[in-house]
Amino acid sequence: MADGGGEKILKTAEDGGQGGVVTAEEAAQLRRRIAELESEIERLRRRGQGEGNHGVLPVVVATTVDLSRVDTSIFSHVTSFLGTSRELLNLALTCKAFGWRQPVSTLNWSLVEEVARQTVCSRATDDEMSCLPQYVVTGATTWLSILHRHGHLLVFDVLLGGYIEHVNGDKTAVCMKGGYFCSSVAVSSGYVMRSGAHYAEFLITGEPYIGIVRPMPGLDTSAYQEGDFCFIGDDDLYAVFLFQRSDDWGDSDVHECDFSCDDGTLSFTAWEENAIDEISNYEWVGMESCQSGDTVGMLLNLDEGTLTVYKNNRLLGMMKDGLSGPYCWYVNLFKHQTGTDAVSINRGTHPNSDGATSA
Template identity: 65%
Template sequence: MADDGRAKRLKPSEDGTATIVQQKRRIAELESENAQLRIGTLAANQEVAQLRGRVVGLQSEIEILRRHGQAEGNHDVLPVVMTAIVDLSRIDTGVIAQISSFLASSRELLNLALTCKSFGWRQPMSTLNWSLVEEVARQSVCSRATDDEMGCLPQNVRGTATWLSILHRHEHPLLFDVLLGGYIEHRNGDKTAVCEIGGNYWESVAVSSSHVMSSGAHYAEFLISGAPYIGIVRPMPGLDAGEYQGNFSFIGVDDNLYPDFRAQRSDEWGDSEVHACEYFCDDGKMSFTDWENDEIDIEWEGRESCQSGDTVGMLLDLEQGTLSVYKNNRRIGVMKTGLSGPYCWHASLVNRPSGTDVVSIKRGTLPVSDGATTT
């Protein structure tokens, strides 16, 4: 057959047509995804811009606060602004008492009482007989004190001794914080113990002046070595210990000192003329004075001597006006009556050829097996 000069046209196959359709469809999908990504990128850029604006705003606020703190002289602490007032009357007192009980000391409770009336004053609508702080102090004392110690507390706490002051007393040990005379010192720096130093038969005195007993019952124990005198004496905070560097005693040694003692008298001493009273551990006799006249080495019912290593207990009961003596946890009797007004514990020490006097003091647990009673 002869060539007519015309090119032959090829007929596309069905497979080629399907491939072209799929490619076009994929291109459309990619273009759609690309458009969505562009939209997402635009939204992200807008969010980033907003965040950058927020950061700039926060930095500006920080700078203002920092300048304010510097103007107040504090470069480290930013000022705190109270924006609300809490009505404590709407909060159950038991809840506040529970929270307040976590305060560690009477000093912290006192600071709490001074913050506002809701803590330091008795509230008219409260079921407590005293302030919130007093109730917390009472609970703290009850959790720490033994039954015997609780029995020694004043009957009428309010008006004579607050629960806060009683808690303060329980937190601090008895100390010989005042030394009078030139022949006495704290043993090894321990203020609960004193020893005599110096020449033969020179006498000096240690006083627990920070523990003033004005009401209720008070029990202390004295561990002795030698033959000291142990007893009570009027508080005399104005007495200058530095003025007395020689032989010193509250009873009988040098009555030239008595005018100094009488000059310390206050109305709180009351009517009792017993200003100092001592138990002599060597023979068990008793002496007392009004700093006008002395009564020395008096016999009394229950008198017993003591020796080194014995523990002498003393119970001052200002409700009954008595001073009782105990020996190694055994009550030997009431040594003196007619006592009133404030007193402090004291120990009078003498350096003898037979040995040096040493006395330590501590709060004790009142023995009750012998039927002794307290207020």
């Protein structure tokens, strides 16, 4: 049939159309286009043959793989290259074979959990392992969360006082806010040092105090979110602190010890009212003041009971001995007329590493 000089052909769904007709001219254009594509394919095939002998790629057919037949050690080795807790979590969410507990195996956790456990054990030193939470079979604490925590061991997770905050949500850094002549505290309470040697670095702004304090997990931190707060100098709080005492504190009566970035002096306390062994702004051999931009390094060696101070990777000296029992890193910040204190904490690298844990 002729219509306007061109034959009309019915479009079907198989032709990729939406119904209707195409003219003979449109059909001819399609045929020419197909011929051009076939010619281009032939040209590319010949060029490929000229560059080498290329066989036809095999067709890949999707099949179901029985992951239970894959050796756990092989899976663990391959998966270990993922490395981070986030990547392992994503893998665990892909299917039950990876993220679900394996009832037929000797493990009480999933394949991904086993990889996380092996990763933690291969990366952490003995001293770091002693600071990590114990695995709880009920799942309250998982190896994935421990792996994540190992990558972020040093954070200021407890803030005490109403004038302190994290810097842009970064828990490794804190700064002061609010009015003048205010005092607040930040503690790395999640990393409790009980034995061995531990090293941390603190990048400072202003004149903060940097040191160690007893872990007090039972302390009602919500009660100290307003006003000033300090671990030394406020006798009214000493009874509250000592109420948190546990047997592992040992015989040492040094429950808080700090270094003043203002003049380099030492302070420490036993948290006893009017105690004669409470020392503030004590001069010691090696003391030296610091300024904004300096990095203060601290080495706590609980095998020897000492706290040693470094400034910009340079040894100042052993500041305090007679230490025993558990401690956490902490900083005491102030806001005063001369400026506002800020500190960031980092695992760092011990300048004269002799087996100290960089955390």
